[in-house]
Amino acid sequence: MKTIYILPLVAALLALAGLPVAGAEAPKLPVPTLEQRVGDLESYMNNAARVTDGKAESKVGGGGPGHSAWMMTSAALVLFMTLPGLALFYGGLVRRKNILSLMAQCLALAGVVSLLWWACGYSLTFGKGNGWLGGFQHAFLQGVGSDPNTDYGQWVPHSLFMVYQLMFAIITPALTIGAIAERMKFKAIMLFSVFWMFVVYFPAAHWVWGADGWMNGLANDAAKIKAIDFAGGIVVHMTSGWSALALCIVLGKRLGYGREPMQPHSMALCMVGTGMLWAGWYGFNAGSAVAADGVAVNAFVTTTLSAAAGCFTWPAIEYCVRGTPSVLGFCSGAVAGLATITPASGFVTPGVAVLIGIVAGAATWFACNVIKAKFKYDDSLDTFGVHAVGGTIGTILAGVFATTAANPNLGADRIKAFVGSTLWLEQLKAGALVLVWSVVATVILAKLVSALCDGLRVSEEVETIGLDLVEHGEEGYHG
Amino acid sequence: MKKIEAIIKPFKLEDVKEALKDIGITGMTVTEVKGFGRQKGHTEIYRGSEYTVDFLPKTKIEVAVADSLVKQAVELIVKAARTGKIGDGKVFVSSLEDAYRIRTDERGDAAV
Numbered sequence: 001m002k003t004i005y006i007l008p009l010v011a012a013l014l015a016l017a018g019l020p021v022a023g024a025e026a027p028k029l030p031v032p033t034l035e036q037r038v039g040d041l042e043s044y045m046n047n048a049a050r051v052t053d054g055k056a057e058s059k060v061g062g063g064g065p066g067h068s069a070w071m072m073t074s075a076a077l078v079l080f081m082t083l084p085g086l087a088l089f090y091g092g093l094v095r096r097k098n099i100l101s102l103m104a105q106c107l108a109l110a111g112v113v114s115l116l117w118w119a120c121g122y123s124l125t126f127g128k129g130n131g132w133l134g135g136f137q138h139a140f141l142q143g144v145g146s147d148p149n150t151d152y153g154q155w156v157p158h159s160l161f162m163v164y165q166l167m168f169a170i171i172t173p174a175l176t177i178g179a180i181a182e183r184m185k186f187k188a189i190m191l192f193s194v195f196w197m198f199v200v201y202f203p204a205a206h207w208v209w210g211a212d213g214w215m216n217g218l219a220n221d222a223a224k225i226k227a228i229d230f231a232g233g234i235v236v237h238m239t240s241g242w243s244a245l246a247l248c249i250v251l252g253k254r255l256g257y258g259r260e261p262m263q264p265h266s267m268a269l270c271m272v273g274t275g276m277l278w279a280g281w282y283g284f285n286a287g288s289a290v291a292a293d294g295v296a297v298n299a300f301v302t303t304t305l306s307a308a309a310g311c312f313t314w315p316a317i318e319y320c321v322r323g324t325p326s327v328l329g330f331c332s333g334a335v336a337g338l339a340t341i342t343p344a345s346g347f348v349t350p351g352v353a354v355l356i357g358i359v360a361g362a363a364t365w366f367a368c369n370v371i372k373a374k375f376k377y378d379d380s381l382d383t384f385g386v387h388a389v390g391g392t393i394g395t396i397l398a399g400v401f402a403t404t405a406a407n408p409n410l411g412a413d414r415i416k417a418f419v420g421s422t423l424w425l426e427q428l429k430a431g432a433l434v435l436v437w438s439v440v441a442t443v444i445l446a447k448l449v450s451a452l453c454d455g456l457r458v459s460e461e462v463e464t465i466g467l468d469l470v471e472h473g474e475e476g477y478h479g
Numbered sequence: 480m481k482k483i484e485a486i487i488k489p490f491k492l493e494d495v496k497e498a499l500k501d502i503g504i505t506g507m508t509v510t511e512v513k514g515f516g517r518q519k520g521h522t523e524i525y526r527g528s529e530y531t532v533d534f535l536p537k538t539k540i541e542v543a544v545a546d547s548l549v550k551q552a553v554e555l556i557v558k559a560a561r562t563g564k565i566g567d568g569k570v571f572v573s574s575l576e577d578a579y580r581i582r583t584d585e586r587g588d589a590a591v
């Protein structure tokens with residue numbers, strides 16, 4: 001038990017030790033000329049690198065106000081997707097005896113992942129190290145201050161980029177818990193998620209998004225696989241979705257699955273959560289431009305159109321197949337459209353977004369209705385069916401349809417030869433590797449956590465009574 | 480003295496109540512209940528999962544009436560609650576030993 005108290009102390013000391021280093025003396029730069037000063041302003045307007053960069057002292061200190069304002073808003077929007085968007089979306093879909101367990105898990109992940117991110121998660125993901133993992137140079141946020149880290153954003157403070165990316169790190173493990181809802185021990189979920197962040201999320205996010213990541217085709221000249229992932233098709237939806245499938249199979253079905261009624265206890269809450277997810281997704285996708293620029297606006301538009309197309313397609317299929325378009329169909333289709341456009345949102349044109357949304361709605365409907373019924377796994381809330389299927393399709397389609405017309409960064413020498421030709425193959429390679437990594441890691445971690453927690457599942461009695469009362473000592477509803 | 484128990488479709492409650500009021504029946508007990516008869520339940524589909532809901536919501540009305548009113552009351556209930564579609568419900572009549580009005584000690588027909 002003592003180590004529990006010692007760890008934060010050590011951490012605090014380390015953080016304090018880091019403070020003087022962060023303020024290390026900078027070399028004195030010459031006073032900027034008028035040309036350079038105007039150049040900096042133009043760069044701010046165009047979200048380009050500073051003209052004074054290293055050559056003269058910039059009179060525009062830190063980040064730029066407009067870009068920073070949008071990124072703070074985006075960070076809050078992405079957190080809003082988890083708290084309470086996803087908590088309500090998932091909470092409404094379980095039985096009433098388990099609503100609080102989903103909410104507790106979302107809140108607990110927000111807390112724990114934030115601390116991991118502060119301690120070393122951010123550094124391991126976005127710090128420079130090798131192609132596989134970042135270093136510890138930003139542990140306890142050393143050197144993460146108001147000056148932009150130009151590897152990731154020219155006009156956004158490093159600390160703001162850090163906190164924005166934290167919100168992605170929170171929602172990713174939170175997506176996974178949908179597949180294992182209503183039957184896994186709380187402590188096993190938390191332990192699994194902590195291990196999973198270190199083994200899957202931090203590395204995979206570094207591969208695809210890290211400045212020196214080996215799959216970062218957009219920013220790393222030395223990338224072995226020239227993949228692109230605008231807002232997390234691979235990093236968020238594929239890692240969480242495929243891990244979810246592996247974990248729900250390892251865990252087994254809920255008691256009475258397929259025999260007892262397990263209807264969503266509140267489609268109203270589920271719909272409220274869906275609306276929050278959709279609205280929050282603008283921070284997720286348009287925010288991933290790390291600027292309030294044209295790429296961000298294009299992502300905003302593509303996100304809207306894909307969500308709308310998905311929201312139309314899924315219930316349209318239901319209407320054709322069984323005559324009643326359901327609210328859960330609208331919700332699922334919208335989320336599928338959003339998840340699928342995510343990797344492509346900043347790379348494709350609006351017309352393509354409509355196509356992607358339609359494909360998303362149809363493919364995820366098929367996965368949740370046909371594939372799930374055929375293979376009989378209990379992916380309780382369809383994390384695999386929506387996020388893994390959507391994220392994977394979106395990742396490949398991003399490779400097919402990415403164009404410099406939507407994102408000038410695709411014109412860079414390191415990637416332009418792939419755009420419009422074999423980029424989809426790079427996407428396929430990156431996606432397949434992350435898929436295999438996620439599944440294998442999840443199975444191994446699940447076995448490990450099972451050994452540490454004396455099994456992953458709650459007892460049959462607890463599962464019957466409900467997780468809320470036994471695991472959290474509360475009930476979502478009385479009477 | 481008889482007790483009439485009527486299981487009806489919930490939206491017919493207002494019609495039945497008004498009909499009984501017209502013949503001077505001034506009190507009743509109403510409960511929300513669930514059950515099934517020939518109508519059986521219905522199916523609900525959530526994404527790929529289909530669930531059969533066996534018990535449907537119904538309304539149960541309990542009225543105690545003097546023997547002289549029983550036939551008329553039952554006829555009125557049946558008329559007011561009927562839609563002609565499956566699931567209209569049932570009426571049960573059973574004999575009642577006695578009745579007491581708590582406030583006044585009245586007994587029998589005077590108490591209902």
